[in-house]
Amino acid sequence: MCGFTCSITSTFEFRTLDPEGIIFYGDTKNGQDWFVLSLHDGIPEVQIGKANILVSVKGGPKLNDGVWHKLELRSEGKYVVVEINNKVELVVGMESDQTDDVMTGKIRLALGGMLVDQKRLLHPFNPEMDACIRAGIWLNLSTPWEAEPDWKPSPCFPEIKKGSYFPGSGLALFNTSDLPGVETEERGVTIEVYGSWHGTLLSLQSLDFQYILPRDKGKENRALAVELKEESGSSNAADSTKLTLTLLKHSLELNGETALEDESIDFLSRWKEGMSLAFGGVPGESEDSTSSHHLQGCLEKILIQGQDIDLDRASFKHTYISSHSCPANAVNELTES
Incomplete structure (x- = not known):
């Protein structure tokens, strides 16, 4: 040959x-x-x-x-x-x-x-x-x-649109020290997500702290959680949702309202030092865990400090996730499910 x-x-x-x-x-x-x-x-x-x-x-x-x-x-x-x-x-x-x-x-x-x-x-x-x-x-x-042993083929959708598609399993994991950082303490760090979805949108973790969005309320101590209203995180219409999470020195704000406040935690320092930021699930939870609700839907855009975040740059990304394309009928899939 x-x-x-x-x-x-x-x-x-x-x-x-x-x-x-x-x-x-x-x-x-x-x-x-x-x-x-x-x-x-x-x-x-x-x-x-x-x-x-x-x-x-x-x-x-x-x-x-x-x-x-x-x-x-x-x-x-x-x-x-x-x-x-x-x-x-x-x-x-x-x-x-x-x-x-x-x-x-x-x-x-x-x-x-x-x-x-x-x-x-x-x-x-x-x-x-x-x-x-x-x-x-x-x-x-x-x-x-x-094929590589851990590789599984992803579906080739008939029609596609821009965005990152999460099929209901898997997550993309970043270390926050590799992401855009704090510009001023007053403005903090802003994460903006546009799209249509249900399930766990994102989670933040460090050694003694966990924040999951959305999740059932009631977790105490450092395992803290917030539950979104149904219309905030799950789309029942063709219009996409915008969600904004802002990290300030001692608090987290969700869509402009205080979601968490703790004077013992300096969120901005932890962001700079490096926390785990996961989109689509919670690191360490198995796929069949009853407490895990992996993201399903299309994230049309993810911005941190106004900069586009490419899931291909994640330290880990499940092969099921499509970083740059969603099925054109992703919203309909959520409405029918």
Whole structure:
């Protein structure tokens, strides 16, 4: 089987709203020579590593528009060609005395991930990609794809809209020290969430403190909780909900009203030092826990201190969660459930 210097072709259809991540990877010589097609700011980027030479080329139309695009990747001698919607958009060439050898052996392909260390990339990027692929023709592949043991396929929704979709299981976890911080003590830290949902929207935890939103009232000591009114956290109409949680020095405000006050806790210091902030559930609770009510619905936007939060940047994110797309009928699903 030949390497990059022979004529090989793969074609597929691709759809995403995600601006950054890996689409397609291929290599020979067990990863010594490799090829990556990714998106950066929605624009296709090709990176090639061969014989200790690295090449990176970016260009073409933005593909994170939520519609299907036909992609074709092929090698033509010493060139790699990327065709999008039947139009050549990228041509990447490589010429060196070190790259003249004709490679034989096995070609490995991967979708949505890399088989070599990301540190070898010339232009590093966040590899997580929320996308759908269909109608793929992969070289002369006759063996089935192998998936990582903990990977489970997510549904490919007929129509999508922008947002982060939580299907009723799993959560996304951040350390608050990695998130936008306190600007002034008077303004504190503001978390804004837009969307339609029911279940546990978020939870905050440190060693001796827990705040869950929403949850049954009645928890005492440091295990504190707040219950939202039905119309605040669960949408019974097509209109999306906006929820604002503000952390001040000794209190938490929910939609402008004091939800919790404790002079013994400095919430702003804890935010800076690092608390666990989870969207969609409570860390440590099992999926079948009777006290756990994982989030179901579409979070159209998450802002912290006015900055968009990308769930792909979470320290942990369950594979069931779609970071950048929701089914177009997500609100109807909640209304009918």
